[in-house]
Each structure stands twice: as C-alpha cells, then as structure tokens.
Amino acid sequence: MKYTKYITSAAGLLGLGAILVACTPAPTMKTGYDYAIPETQAMQDDDFSNPAFVWVDIGEEQWSTVDGEAGKSCESCHGDASSMKGISTSYPKYSAEDGKMRTLQHQINYERTERMKAKAWKWEGDEMLGMASFIKNQSKGMPLNVSIEGEAAPFYEAGKAFYMQRRGGLDMSCKNCHMDYPGVKIRANVLTNGLPNGFPTYRLKWQKIGSLHRRFRGCNSNIRATPYKQGSDEYTNLELFLTHRANGVAVETPAVRN
Numbered sequence: 001m002k003y004t005k006y007i008t009s010a011a012g013l014l015g016l017g018a019i020l021v022a023c024t025p026a027p028t029m030k031t032g033y034d035y036a037i038p039e040t041q042a043m044q045d046d047d048f049s050n051p052a053f054v055w056v057d058i059g060e061e062q063w064s065t066v067d068g069e070a071g072k073s074c075e076s077c078h079g080d081a082s083s084m085k086g087i088s089t090s091y092p093k094y095s096a097e098d099g100k101m102r103t104l105q106h107q108i109n110y111e112r113t114e115r116m117k118a119k120a121w122k123w124e125g126d127e128m129l130g131m132a133s134f135i136k137n138q139s140k141g142m143p144l145n146v147s148i149e150g151e152a153a154p155f156y157e158a159g160k161a162f163y164m165q166r167r168g169g170l171d172m173s174c175k176n177c178h179m180d181y182p183g184v185k186i187r188a189n190v191l192t193n194g195l196p197n198g199f200p201t202y203r204l205k206w207q208k209i210g211s212l213h214r215r216f217r218g219c220n221s222n223i224r225a226t227p228y229k230q231g232s233d234e235y236t237n238l239e240l241f242l243t244h245r246a247n248g249v250a251v252e253t254p255a256v257r258n
C-alpha cells in the first residue's frame with residue numbers, strides 16, 4: 001500500500017511538474033542582433049550609421065505626399081505618424097474583407113488603392129519598403145503581439161505546417177535550421193532563431209533593404225526548394241506563424257544583418 005501511495009504521489013509530482021512547465025513563459029528568444037558581430041550591432045544601434053534609414057526617410061517623405069485621385073496623403077487622414085505607434089505589432093492581422101490575413105505591406109497597398117485611389121506599390125520597391133520600415137520604426141522596442149485566435153487560427157495552422165514541412169533538394173524544413181540548431185555555424189553564418197522582428201532589414205549581402213518574404217525566398221532557394229511569391233498566401237501564413245513564435249520580442253526595424 002505504501003508503495004502504491006508513493007507511486008501516486010510521484011505521479012502527482014510529475015503532473016505538477018508538467019503543469020509548472022506549461023505555465024512558465026518561454027524564455028525570450030535571442031534575435032539575429034544577439035548573434036551579430038559588434039560592428040554590425042553598432043551599425044544598427046546608431047540611426048545615423050544605419051544604412052536602412054535611407055529607406056525610413058523615403059517612407060517619411062511618402063507619408064505626407066499626396067497621390068491618387070482622392071487627392072490625399074497618409075497624413076491627411078492619420079495626422080502625425082506617431083499615430084502608427086504600436087499598430088504594426090499586431091500584423092499579420094485577419095481581414096474580414098479579404099477572408100484571410102493581411103501583412104502590413106498588404107494593408108499599406110489597401111490604403112493606397114482603396115482610400116487614396118492611387119497605384120499599388122511593388123512589394124520590394126523603395127516606396128513600399130520605405131513606408132513599411134517607417135511605420136514599423138514607430139513601434140521600435142515594443143513587443144510583437146499577433147493574435148492567432150478565432151478567424152486567424154486556420155491560417156496559423158497553415159503557416160506552422162509550412163514551417164515544419166521538409167522540402168527541396170536538401171529535404172529540410174525551416175525548423176531543421178532555426179529551431180533545432182540556433183547558435184550553430186553554417187558556412188559563414190551563425191544560425192539564429194530566424195525571427196521576423198527586424199524586417200524590413202538591411203542586409204550587407206544585399207547592399208539594400210529587403211522584405212521578410214524576400215528572406216523566405218532566399219531560405220527556400222538555399223535548400224533548393226521552389227520559392228513562393230512575395231505577398232503570397234503561403235508566405236503570409238508563414239509570417240503569421242513566425243511572428244506569433246516571436247510574440248514578446250521587441251521590434252528592431254530597421255535591423256542590420258550580414
């Protein structure tokens with residue numbers, strides 16, 4: 001009897017342990033910044049030496065530029081750009097109008113085509129990357145905070161499945177590199193958790209700023225898998241999964257990486 005009691009309490013303890021583990025918040029993940037060499041970190045830290053600010057300035061200029069048949073600028077309706085503080089932390093966001101998720105870049109083009117009656121910007125163009133950087137920079141230092149509840153749930157599941165799926169000539173998943181081996185050196189790079197919190201990001205390799213979806217394409221190509229289009233449903237859902245994974249991590253936009 002004593003023995004049974006021991007087993008029961010041991011099981012109880014194990015159960016309690018499991019509950020404690022489940023309740024303990026996950027430790028904040030390290031970002032690409034934490035793995036970067038001091039020179040790259042210093043470049044990101046100083047707005048004057050951060051080369052991405054060329055694009056932030058383009059965004060700032062566009063904010064008050066009137067364009068389109070409605071004769072309006074972003075500023076005409078939203079006032080000072082400080083009104084955007086915190087907004088980007090909840091993107092990708094579910095849109096009932098679209099019946100799917102919208103990234104901030106989708107939202108920016110919605111504002112242009114629907115509210116300004118202006119032309120959509122190219123995903124990887126200077127104006128779009130400028131505006132996305134300018135808006136996200138208003139939330140610099142604030143924690144990412146996307147919702148995967150309700151209508152967003154199936155899109156999150158799709159993004160997660162994409163992340164876990166092995167693909168390409170090397171038959172690897174995103175998880176294989178970014179969850180299983182952060183801190184491990186792969187060619188010239190140290191693998192990180194592959195977080196989205198610094199995008200649009202200036203890459204020394206690109207010698208310019210680029211979108212998160214451009215980075216997805218690069219990571220897909222590196223394992224010899226066919227990349228998807230920037231702004232596609234696949235990459236938008238993937239962005240949702242990745243951003244939720246990084247919930248609580250501070251926005252760094254615009255980051256500098258090698």
Ligand code: HEC
Pocket residue numbers: 063072073074075076077078087093107108111112115116131
């Ligand atoms: C004709 C007025 C108008 C113009 C011009 C306009 N907006 Fe908006 N915008 C709105 C309204 C109204 C909403 C919905 C209510 C809200 O969230 O403020 C909105 C929503 C947004 C949102 C989503 C806010 C959220 O909570 O998710 C973003 C981001 C945004 N606008 C950015 C821009 C940018 C960038 C431009 C210029 C390219 C722009 N807007 C131009 C009126 C406008």
Ligand code: HEC
Pocket residue numbers: 031032033163172173174175176177178186189190191192193194195196198201215216219220222223238242257
């Ligand atoms: C063969 C390993 C490998 C695979 C598989 C891989 N990546 Fe990467 N990824 C890298 C390397 C190397 C870098 C540059 C160093 C770093 O940030 O980890 C990188 C960088 C990134 C970054 C930029 C992080 C930052 O801080 O700027 C993101 C985001 C990312 N990967 C997402 C993904 C996604 C999503 C997938 C799956 C579609 C994926 N990666 C698949 C190797 C990989």
